[in-house]
Amino acid sequence: MFLSIRGRVQLRQNFPEDAALVMTQLQLNNTGRYVCEVVDGLEDKRTTVDLELKGVVFPYQHRLGRYYLTFLEAKQACEQQDATVATFTQLYQAWEEGLNWCNAGWLADGTVQYPITQPRATCGGSGLAPGIRSYGKRLSQPHRYDAFCFSSSLRGKVYYFQPSGKMNLTEARQACEDDEAQIAKVGQLYAAWKLTGLDHCNAGWLADGSVRYPITRPRRNCSLSEPGVRSFGFPPSQDKHGVYCYKAQE
Incomplete structure (x- = not known):
């Protein structure tokens, strides 16, 4: 059975004298220490759980x-x-x-x-x-x-997109929308690089107006030193680049 505690935190009991603290729909700010206390008549049991999200x-x-x-x-x-x-x-x-x-x-x-x-x-x-x-x-x-x-949240796919040629920032946003996606945010690009191994040498627009690209395999002409997300800063919005789009999971 489930007892609702403030929406997304629940107490699950599969059989008598057994209980588990369950949290659904984890969010980035849910990192921390949680206390679970079960009271059964005059007896109570208390335990703490540290939740750390990888990202x-x-x-x-x-x-x-x-x-x-x-x-x-x-x-x-x-x-x-x-x-x-x-x-x-x-x-x-x-x-x-x-x-x-x-x-x-x-x-x-x-x-x-x-x-x-x-x-x-x-x-x-x-x-x-x-x-x-x-x-x-x-x-x-x-x-x-x-x-x-x-x-640490990536509930969709980040991908490089250049349908017919390089684009200014306005055109890049529209290109993602035309592909039933949205222009990716910086955190989504970093999460895709870290969590899914996204590796692409072409620089692309992001939602904040910056231009970056993710590298997991350093190679000639494409970040020789080490893996990471390379940044070109915030170029003029009329400059031409590809774009990184984000498509949420259905």
Whole structure:
């Protein structure tokens, strides 16, 4: 039987003295610790469960460049890209996986930090060990930094599209719509790269007006150094490129 608890969280009981906490329709902000307490007469049992969603952390900048986002603007920017502001745990895991980024960005707890795997003079000092550099909490004043976003949700397919030739941004949006899709968001492209291995050397428009491409197999003329999502920034909207579209699962 199921007992409804605030919509998507339920208690499932298959037989007496057995119970399980069930959460449906997981969302990106559901990461955290959950407490399940079952009371049976005078006896009660209590347990905690840590829920951690696997996904990808990616740095995100305002279209005008480095350090333009307040904390609230960083949250909005991540949400607009189908992501959430990353937690420290998520950033730490990304650092362990090789994320090396010199620009400081907001995290979900209001701190500003950045991950370094290759210390250097222009980024915190070459004499320091690799790690997460922290500026501490910065919410007391309207400080501006970049953002670290986290995405693990991909309920559809991201694909490169160039039906008859390269397009400006307006034409790119329309091309996706004509293909019964929508222009992909940055978080969707990162999730497709990380979770499905999307690998395409051609740069394409995304919903925020940026141009990027995902690489899982570095090769000549296409990101020799390492896998990742390469960015061309925010070129003029009349520039011509392909487009990455996102088609939701039916």
